[in-house]
Amino acid sequence: MARKVLGNDPFGGDSPKPATASAKKPVPPAKKSAAAAKKGEKKKPAVTEEAPAITAAPDPAPAPDSPAPSLEKAAGAEVEEPSLESVIAQLDALLDQARDPAESRPLLDRLASRLKALTRPEEERALAPAPAAAPVLDDEPFDAARELLGSDYYLRRWGQTAIRDRSEEVDDFGLDPEYARRWQPVWDLLYDRWWRVEVEGIENVPTTGRVALVANHSGAIPLDGIMLATALRKEHPGARPLRWLAEDFIFHFPFAGAYLNRLGAVRACQENAERLLRKDACLALFPEGVKGIAKPFRERYQLQRFGRGGHIKLAIRTGTPIIPVTIVGAEETWPMLFQSGRLSKMLGLPFVPITPTFPLLGPLGLAGLPARWKIVFGEPMAMDAYRPEQSEDIVLVNRLNEKLRETIQGTLDRLLRARQSVFKG
Amino acid sequence: MGDGEREGPTMTDAKDHDAHAVTKVTPPGRVVALTGADGFLGRNLIGLLEDDDRVSRIVALDVERPATAGRKTRFYKVDLTQPRVDARLAEIFASEQVDTLLHMAFLSSPTHASAWAHELESVGTLHVLNACRERPVHKFVLWSHTILYGASPRNPNFLPETHPLRGHSESRFLRDKIEAEQVVASFARSSPGTLVTVLRLAPILGPTVKNYLTRYLGRSMVPTVMGFDPLMQFLHEVDALAAFKLAVMRDIPGVFNIVGDGVLPLSTVIHLTGRIGLPIPHPVMYPIVSALWTAQLSEAPPTFVDYARWLCVADGDKALRELKFRPAFTTREAVLDYAHSQRMRDAHLLRTTP
Numbered sequence: 001m002a003r004k005v006l007g008n009d010p011f012g013g014d015s016p017k018p019a020t021a022s023a024k025k026p027v028p029p030a031k032k033s034a035a036a037a038k039k040g041e042k043k044k045p046a047v048t049e050e051a052p053a054i055t056a057a058p059d060p061a062p063a064p065d066s067p068a069p070s071l072e073k074a075a076g077a078e079v080e081e082p083s084l085e086s087v088i089a090q091l092d093a094l095l096d097q098a099r100d101p102a103e104s105r106p107l108l109d110r111l112a113s114r115l116k117a118l119t120r121p122e123e124e125r126a127l128a129p130a131p132a133a134a135p136v137l138d139d140e141p142f143d144a145a146r147e148l149l150g151s152d153y154y155l156r157r158w159g160q161t162a163i164r165d166r167s168e169e170v171d172d173f174g175l176d177p178e179y180a181r182r183w184q185p186v187w188d189l190l191y192d193r194w195w196r197v198e199v200e201g202i203e204n205v206p207t208t209g210r211v212a213l214v215a216n217h218s219g220a221i222p223l224d225g226i227m228l229a230t231a232l233r234k235e236h237p238g239a240r241p242l243r244w245l246a247e248d249f250i251f252h253f254p255f256a257g258a259y260l261n262r263l264g265a266v267r268a269c270q271e272n273a274e275r276l277l278r279k280d281a282c283l284a285l286f287p288e289g290v291k292g293i294a295k296p297f298r299e300r301y302q303l304q305r306f307g308r309g310g311h312i313k314l315a316i317r318t319g320t321p322i323i324p325v326t327i328v329g330a331e332e333t334w335p336m337l338f339q340s341g342r343l344s345k346m347l348g349l350p351f352v353p354i355t356p357t358f359p360l361l362g363p364l365g366l367a368g369l370p371a372r373w374k375i376v377f378g379e380p381m382a383m384d385a386y387r388p389e390q391s392e393d394i395v396l397v398n399r400l401n402e403k404l405r406e407t408i409q410g411t412l413d414r415l416l417r418a419r420q421s422v423f424k425g
Numbered sequence: 426m427g428d429g430e431r432e433g434p435t436m437t438d439a440k441d442h443d444a445h446a447v448t449k450v451t452p453p454g455r456v457v458a459l460t461g462a463d464g465f466l467g468r469n470l471i472g473l474l475e476d477d478d479r480v481s482r483i484v485a486l487d488v489e490r491p492a493t494a495g496r497k498t499r500f501y502k503v504d505l506t507q508p509r510v511d512a513r514l515a516e517i518f519a520s521e522q523v524d525t526l527l528h529m530a531f532l533s534s535p536t537h538a539s540a541w542a543h544e545l546e547s548v549g550t551l552h553v554l555n556a557c558r559e560r561p562v563h564k565f566v567l568w569s570h571t572i573l574y575g576a577s578p579r580n581p582n583f584l585p586e587t588h589p590l591r592g593h594s595e596s597r598f599l600r601d602k603i604e605a606e607q608v609v610a611s612f613a614r615s616s617p618g619t620l621v622t623v624l625r626l627a628p629i630l631g632p633t634v635k636n637y638l639t640r641y642l643g644r645s646m647v648p649t650v651m652g653f654d655p656l657m658q659f660l661h662e663v664d665a666l667a668a669f670k671l672a673v674m675r676d677i678p679g680v681f682n683i684v685g686d687g688v689l690p691l692s693t694v695i696h697l698t699g700r701i702g703l704p705i706p707h708p709v710m711y712p713i714v715s716a717l718w719t720a721q722l723s724e725a726p727p728t729f730v731d732y733a734r735w736l737c738v739a740d741g742d743k744a745l746r747e748l749k750f751r752p753a754f755t756t757r758e759a760v761l762d763y764a765h766s767q768r769m770r771d772a773h774l775l776r777t778t779p
Contacts, residue, residue: 169757170690173582174656251578251735254652254707261656262690267736271581 173243173276174261183263187230190223194370195329197227198425199235201377207238210277210320211380213284214311216303216408217292219330220353221366222246225265228284228325231375243276244284245269249350270310277318284325285311287401294339294351300331301416303409309394309401316391316400321380324404326411329373332422334358372425376411454481457673458523458562460505460553461530462487462494465634466568469666470527471498479674484521486514487530505530505549506541514556524563525673528553531568531605533629534637535598535725543601550605554612557619564620566672567609571627571682573602576655576737583740586625586680596728613678620678624668627684627739630759631662632766637724643767647695648714651704653734656688661754661762668750677748682739685756691733697757698764707734 170176191197205211215228225244232240245268251257266272268289276283286292291304315322334355344352357365381404390396419425457474459467462485472493474480485491486503494500501517503510517523530549536542550567557565574584575591590606592599606623613621628638638659641647660683668683695702705713710730717723731737744750754762769775 170656170688170693172688174688174690176690248579254650257578258652258654258690262654266582267578267580269579269581271583271585275583 170262173264173266173272175243175264176262179262180264184230184233187226188234190367191227191230191234194367195227195333195373196370196425197231197329197373197375199231199375199377201379202231202235203237204323204377204380205232205236205240205282206321206380207236207240208280210280210318211282212277212311212315212320212322213242213282213325213377214322214404214408215284215286215325215327216301216412217286217288218301218327219368220293220334220336220355221358221368222286222293223366224327224330225260225284225286226263227330227373228327228375229264232282240282242282242284245273245286247290247350249290249348252348270314273311273314274318277314277320287311290350294353295336296339297331297335297337300335301328301412303405303412306401306405309397312397312400312404313391315383316386316397317388319384319388321382321384322404323380324378324407324411326376326378326408326415327373328376328412328415328419329371329422329425332371333368333373335369369423371422374415374419374425376415378407378411454479455525455673456480456482456484456521456523457525457527458484458486458518458521459527459529460486460503460549461528461568462500463489463491464529464531465533465629465636465662466665466669467491467527467529468493469662470669471495473666473670474673477670482521484517484523486517505552506544510549511552511555511559514553515559518556518560518562525566526553526557526562526564527566527568527669527673528609529568529669531602532598534640535596535729537721539597543597546601547604547608550608554608557612558616561616561618564622564673564676565609565612566669567606567621567623568669569606569623569625570602571625571658571684571739572732572737573599573606573625574737574739575599576731576735578735580736580738582656582736583738584682585740586682586743593728593731596726598726599728620676622672622678623680624672625680625682625739626665626668627658627660627682629662629665630659630763631665632762634662637729639763639767640724642694642698642700642763643770645700646703647698647700648710648733649691649695649702649704650710650730650733651706653707654690654692655732655734655736656738657691657694657756658684658688658738659756659759660685661752661759664752664754664759667753668744668748671748671750675748679743679747681744681748681750682741683744683750683752684739684741685752685754685759686741687755687757688738689756689760694760697760698767 205213213228215224217224225246228244229242232242241264243264243266246260246265247268250260250265251267266276268285273283273285287306287310288304289307295302295304311322314320334353334357337354337356340352340354344350355365355368357368359365381400386396457480459470461467462471464487467485467487468491471483471485471491472495474483475493475495475497481497483494483498485494485498485500487500488502488504490500490502491498499521503513503517518526528550530553531546532542571584573590573592574580574588575593577591580588590603592603594600609621609623613619629636630638630642664685665683668681689697692702707730711727714723714725714727714730718726741750741752766775
């Protein structure tokens, strides 16, 4: 069974190298006689390279100059033992080269197995299938399988089949770079062709160091965070990665929370924002929150209350410059016709928007209307003039918050006046 | 006492070891007592402390003698669910001159015997603390859990130690442990003479540990909640032991999250272990798990479904800063190490660990 699966080579898609693809056939913990027979072909890795996939057949004969097919296991096995090990080591090295060279964990693994042996009680240690050679006498093929299963090589292979489209690691806040990269073409298409986003003032965003982008939240379906991230990735000279804070309700709801989290959204709360900024991230905040996206179409581009100034306190505390960001176009992309109160109660969402496209066209409707977007990055507001303890100064916080809000509202009004057409820009 | 895996106490040699005990002189090193000495942590810690010269005597308290007990260990058969156990503990502390007490008599997996578990964990902790009031110890170390914070969509990505313990109130497993933490916290306030260290451990994974989590991930189809993929955080068993050893060796009071570095989405954890996820919509997940739990076919009660939906990840910075604890294994390495041995178990190459 196992041998057949491996013979079909589920790993082939990942590693284009024929050498590694054929080389792993010896692996399976297969029937005893077969595993013993394998040794013959494993002895010389050079041969396996040309060996066609058919060598996976239980009969090892096709390998031209293989030594006497060691179907009788006792005699030949002891001599061949070291060569098996060396071949595995070679395969390992080969694999390491083929794959990411950064992934060199052998040292840690060795440490792990040593520690493992330490923490294991006596009898267990004796029984342990640990790489500690375990010289074999009677059931030799059985032990060969044991050794193979114990090698890191097999583990990595196993992992690769399961994780095709994801990286095996996410960062501390759940961003999966590999997964995000796979979705980039979709966002690029929307960005370039559907909304034809125009960007102004991107040079105001520094290439390094912590910075908070405070933007207006608009449109019934909050994709402005993703578009902001796309803009920075495509237009910014440093292709700065952006994290943005998303409303709580997204994380209550199936699919949306997990999906946006892998792309870079983080639940909006002071602790998360502060941690990200202390790591010198570029962080987008939408202080209007749900009020910004849930407002009816007739109130479009009228900024709502900017929270309670939490973002200002945060910026003062961490000495982060704030860049006011204005986004125009999202309101017309998803004009909210009305909200369905009953549906939102049923789904446990703060609001369910009914737009001309959204529930009607299904998931495709999420793309909305092709209104032209414009994103303007304003002049940074430096915060290092204030001491961290001034973040508790409510009057100062409110004053700065109002100033920031007026800046964005002013830019909004300017852009709206300059705009000739909603769809042509 | 710690594993919830016990087959039932055997009534064998209760105090065999102290029969031929050495004379009671003040030992030069520490005298460490462990409750729940036959649990996973206790058993392995005894093995580690046996090798450490700074510890001169180990006092193992449990209903069963740990197999790792060696030359330095003295075993006392103590059942924390018995009413007069506090007096007996105080007696043992005095006669053995215990200076450090590790309280680890907790279940590592939920049990159906919730009344007994309550007596053991919540009331048992009271007994232990009463004994410490009667005969003070220098240091008291409590085994606690980060899952006590509770999974919630409103949790910040990294929970600090100051975050309230909001574990599901319907879960006896969590509630008993939260109660134990509360009484230990009030003990710490009222007994300034005793250093109280609370270690909140992330869920433990590793090659030899067995708990509800290893059984959950050991299923061939691992049920998950459709549309949810929370970030998970684990602690390698070696790091768990190292943290306790550190707490024994260093006198640093306080509450510490002991966690592995990094996080992994649940789906990735399942992939890394070579399993297949079985997504079930959450409205039906709770009743299904509830039915399975009643039928004793599930590892955990339905209250644990929350952990498959939302975040419960703790911040280990304080342990690094103050306790100087740096985990050797990341979350990912802990998962891989577990997966590795699990596969060998699947192939019947590895006997299940004791």
